[in-house]
Amino acid sequence: MTRWLVTGAAGMLGQDLTALLAAEDGEQLIPLTRAELDITDPAAVRASLDSYQPDVVVNCAAWTAVDEAEAQEQAAIQVNGKAVALLADACAGRGVTLVQLSTDYVFDGTAREPYREDHPAAPRTAYGRTKLAGERAVLAALPGTGYVVRTAWLYGAQGKSFVATMLGRARTASPVRVVDDQRGQPTWTADVARQVIALVSSAAAPGIYHATSSGQVTWFGLAREIFGLLGADPSRVRPIPSSAMPRPAPRPAYSVLGHGAWAAPGIRPIGEWRTALHRAFPALLAAHQAGAAAGQPSG
Ligand SMILES: NC(=O)c1ccc[n+]([C@@H]2O[C@H](COP(=O)([O-])OP(=O)(O)OC[C@H]3O[C@@H](n4cnc5c(N)ncnc54)[C@H](OP(=O)(O)O)[C@@H]3O)[C@@H](O)[C@H]2O)c1
Secondary structure (H helix, E strand, C coil): CCEEEEECCCCHHHHHHHHHHHHCCCCEEEEECCCCCCCCCHHHHHHHHHHHCCCEEEECCCCCCHHHHHHCHHHHHHHHHHHHHHHHHHHHHHCCEEEEEEEHHHCCCCCCCCECCCCCCCCCCHHHHHHHHHHHHHHHHCCCCEEEEEECCEECCCCCCHHHHHHHHHCCCCCEEEECCCEECCEEHHHHHHHHHHHHHCCCCCEEEECCCECCEEHHHHHHHHHHHHCCCHHHEEEECHHHCCCCCCCCCEECECCHHHCCCCCCCCCEHHHHHHHHHHHHHHHHHHHHHCCCCCC
16 A cells, blocks of 8 residues: 655646546545645645655646746746755655656757657756756655656646647637647646556656657647547648747747656556547546536636
8 A cells, every 4th residue: 555645636637646546446645735735835845744654745736837937937946946855855854755747848849859768958948947956856865766757738637728728719610720830749647647656556766757648749730639529620720830929938849758768667658649639538528518517718
């Protein structure tokens, strides 16, 4: 039996991870939302570890507002860097395994082939720099029991995502303009949660793992796939270049990650993005329709 403590448990990934762990036989789960544990509060972090005595902490808490981080890097690093260092030190002092979620934004996004786990990091955004600081803190403090799990292009039944936005847009009649010069791997949060559980359960070697779907597609291609799944006309989705949609934080042109590290512990990578999207779709649609019925804004 493993005692799991999940921080950021009300986030998009946190919700799927806690649901999966709750359904596992013999696992003990302590899901803590931001209101229950603010990871930037050192005394609260130490008190939680002392009172709950977890075997594993999965840190799903993060500053995820990529554009806002450009103007507020000091605030973002409190959560993504300094708090993670604190958590890592607290885990190290208590023999606790730590899984830190991270991002494709640690890379520069200019590659032409999938980024290996050991490819040099070169973030081009404030968000990427803060997440890299968190990665480094975990690997330094926990050389024997620290995992960094990088993911990207997440969608889930709960929370904001590109997929959720497109489910809303498909209901309208207007054309939808979507960038066609950024490539990545759309990834279901439930699949990431399964990889995290498999990683810890297999006692895999510590280090960096990439939990993304395989294959690659642009946001435009993904939008068309979603429209097709809904029975909406995919030709309503029109391609545009990133230059037509400038944002404070530059988006990586190439966010495709390699999955070589899963071979050593014998864990299957997530698999092809389209297959995963089709598997996830009934749950995504049900959550979207429930939200629409409750009058929530889509996307
Ligand atoms: N979403 C993506 O496409 C994506 C891509 C690559 C990597 N990732 C990484 O994957 C992980 C999970 O992301 P997600 O999409 O599930 O993010 P999310 O939905 O934004 O969830 C993050 C959670 O962390 C909480 N949080 C923020 N500051 C906190 C603090 N100081 N103490 C405790 N909790 C705090 C947030 O609470 P509030 O809502 O109350 O602020 C929220 O519940 C993150 O590490 C993220 O960097 C995500």
